[in-house]
Amino acid sequence: MSAHLPILQILIPLMAAPFCVVLRHRDIAWFISLVVSLLCFAVSIMLLDRVLVEGVISYYMGDWPAPWGIEFRIDVVNAYILLIVSAIGAIVSLYGRHSVNKEIPKGQVYLFYTAFLLCLTGLLGMAATGDAFNLFVFLEISSLSTYAMISLGKDRRALTAAYQYLIMGTLGATFYVIGLGLLYMMTGTLNIVDLHDKLVQLDDSIRTLKAALAFLTVGLSLKLALFPLHLWLPNAYTYAPSTVTAFLAATATKVAVYVMLRVFFSIFGIDMFEEIGLGDVIMVLAIVGMFTASTVAIFQNNLKRMLAYSSVAQIGYIMLGVSFLNATGLSAGLVHLLNHAIMKSTCFLALGCVMYRMGTVRLSELGGVGKTMPWTMGAFVIGGLSLIGVPLTVGFISKWQLISAAFQADLMPVAFLILLSSLLAVVYIWRVVEVAYFRTPTHHAGFKEAPLSMLIPLWIMAGASIYFGIDTDMSLGVAQIAADMLIGGTP
């Protein structure tokens, strides 16, 4: 049994999804997705535990040995990402029941859970597989179900948002396939480890390799919403159902970042990557993204849209950490991956509660909401403080690590820019605090706190954003091991 853990992770949600369709009952579907996501969470904990003790786990699909068959290869990096995705999946299904029933038409709820399970399959598959083409297939599984989930939003603009994302996402995935095709042309293999072994033997001045790296980078940047390619993200996050937004914001872009890291460090390796000089390009884009997106966030009235822009900025921080090309920077990027998942899902889950009770997340209609929904807004404020990077929250750990990486790379101005852009986060979070707490409640005297089944998952995440701000063994400790592994070139 335990030998099959890597594949169980993907098989369980994949097998469960058809049951949701066949049974056509919204509560049964919810229960299935809750059990499945909890199982995945348990499996990913076991995997991380085993990887930390025993080292890399290789699992051959159908017993076909590695370069020919598809390999599932779990090392610390994968296990870390699997844990993030499955944990968020579990929290979101625990939280989702009421919110989904309210925001999605009754007859479509079971389809929502089907799409959710398929999306989970795709994301976990992307993180677990050691085969670059297999990764593309999982990428498309997760993307297609994501488009469907977004289009379930109540507002009709959810449809155009989903369509726009479909076009951009497919372009991105196709770019990835083109880049992979060029690599296959040069090496004749698709296994990530094997690709690296064959690539280092090649002369790295070959133009095909540079073209391949360019295609892969652009394609994945589209998926992870790196600054100029983020256009699909604000609409998709704003109009998707609240539960979907919380899930996507914490997982989809994160897994895309992980794939990017695999391409940069596991396939190409840091030496070749450094020589091509892509790091500088990414650094500039990341910094511009941090400032532009944060500034745009300040002027948003719709809070979901505000947080969506803030997500673009936060992805800037993650990629900035990666672009330093040293172990500290990479571990900063990786730890921010987890931390951002925690704090952004806290914020989006809180907004889901607000949406559930008030039916809107427009700032102008939320005067005094902090008094009517103290627990919800309390969690939002904790998430917001994390976004700013206040000490004792997870955001502080990431920022601290990022700034030390900037010092280590001798880039004083960058460290200064990180601090400066954090101030923009202060502005947009403060706007919410001001409206929520310092205005008298106006027209919603009858509104009360969100149901307990939504508040508990919300506060688990809010608690996590404080816990991991104090005890960093689990988060930063693992991220550092993972970063050393990626930099060391031994995937």
Next chain:
Amino acid sequence: MESFTFLSPGLYNYWIVIFLMMVGFYIVISRGNLVKKLVGLNIFQTSVFVLYISMGKVEGGTAPIFGEGFETFSNPLPHVLILTAIVVGIATTALGLALVVRIREEYGTIEEDDIQAQEDETR
């Protein structure tokens, strides 16, 4: 190998790939009609299929089936990969068209500009 120039017959496929790729990409960017965008996306994806299938070709090779008198075979792996990619492409197109149907139900149009105009009015 060294005799390859930009116009070598061996590169015809790749020229076609690049041409199709750019045509598809251009349609996706320039057209406002949502169905036409999907058509462009399909052409773009098809170019990649041709790219993969071309690279599987071995000169003088036959279809990869064992038989008397056949020694060289084309590489079947890219073909298999593209079979998967075609399935993915179909799923994407189907979902895209389904979204277009729903958009038409809600907005009464599938022109991007008209949809934008309706949104601007309601704002």
